[in-house]
Structure formats: structure tokens, C-alpha cells
Amino acid sequence: MSLTIEKTAIWVRACEVEELEPCWGEVALLGRRQVALFRLADQEVYAVDHHDPHTGAPVMARGIVGSRGDRPSIASPLHKEVYDLGTGECFTDAALTLRTYRTRIVGGMIEVELEQ
Template identity: 60%
Template sequence: MTELILQRPAPSGTTWVAVCRVDDLEECWGEAALVGHEQIALFRLPGDRVYAVGNIDPRTRAAVMARGIIGSRGTEPTIASPLHKEVYDLAGGACLSGGEGLRAYPVRCRDGMIEVHVAA
């Protein structure tokens, strides 16, 4: 099994929620998932890097970020809203033009399953 490079570790002593199998995520394509009461967008990038951010576009409040456009600024991966093309840092969720950012979630892989930490 390939070991994934996962972003934003959760604080110690937290609870994780299994979302999907690694193989369920197509590379360079987003998938939406409902975790607890939160919609998240999961992305698997080349090199098996996995990111999770909020699926709600901060500008329009539409649940569309999983259909965003994957890109990069330098070596940092980004996601652009499919509606207004606002660009966000995938690792931390910051809006690169200074607007409201996306929430970024800690992600890990255990036994082939992607797990996301969602604060209570």
C-alpha cells in the first residue's frame, strides 16, 4: 500500500471520522462528503497528497468547492471556486486575494481509509 502524504495534522487526543477509501478518490478531482454536520471537499493530488477543505464557497455560500479547479501558486496546491474563480490555498484554506478563507481539516490515512478530524 502506498503511504499518503497527509496535510494539517490534528491536535493530539482528537477523534477521527472515516470518510472513504483512498482508492475512491480520483487524482486531481474533488469529492464532497458530509462529515457530521459539515460538508467537506476532499482532494487527492499527485504523489498521493490528500487535502480536505470546506465544500461551501465563502463568497456565494454554494456547496461547490469539490468541483473547483485544482492548481498551484509556486509549489503550494490551490483550489479555485468554480463560480467566481476565487483561489484558496489547499493546505490552510486561506483566500489568496485576502477574502474569507475556507476551513481546512486535518486528514490522515489508516489501513487504506481517509479519515478527517471535524471539531465537535
């Protein structure tokens, strides 16, 4: 017999939308996680792990925001690997993946979905 442990998700408030400059990353400490937040438009916010998947360094909020076609991206400031902000897929090295988090805006506040 095997036990399946279900993980539950909670929404955690990070900051007000207006506190983020468009196309610039900021770090939020949510519980014990460092999450990099990126506001691309008034109602378009992405959240990813702040730690670079290649080196483990906490630098992703200082990455370069851009796009690959119509897919918003972030390039690591260290070795310039480029990741899809929505899926975490690495465009430049298929072996790497950046953890992403769902976001929503409620009453002008950015909330990030975290697993407990």
C-alpha cells in the same frame, strides 16, 4: 469568573483513498458537515469546507485544482477565487478564508479531523 469550554477533535472515516480520482474533488457528508476531499498524490489528501466562502454555495468539490508556486490550490467554480488547500488562505481576496481540515490515511482509508 469565566468558563473555558475545550473543543475535542475526533477522526472520522470518509472513504478509501482509491475511491478518489487524483486532482478531482468529491464531497463527503461527515456528520452534518459537507467536506470536499482532494487527492493530489497517493498519500496526499486535502479536506476543505464544501461551501464557497464568497457565496455560501456548496460547490468547492467542483473547483479547479492547481497550484500557486509549490502550494496546492483550489479555485472556486463560481467566481474563481483561489485558495491554498493546506491553509485556506485566499490568494485573490485577503478578506476570504476557506475552512480546512487535517487528514490522515489509516489502512487505506481517508480520515478527517473534526471538532465536536
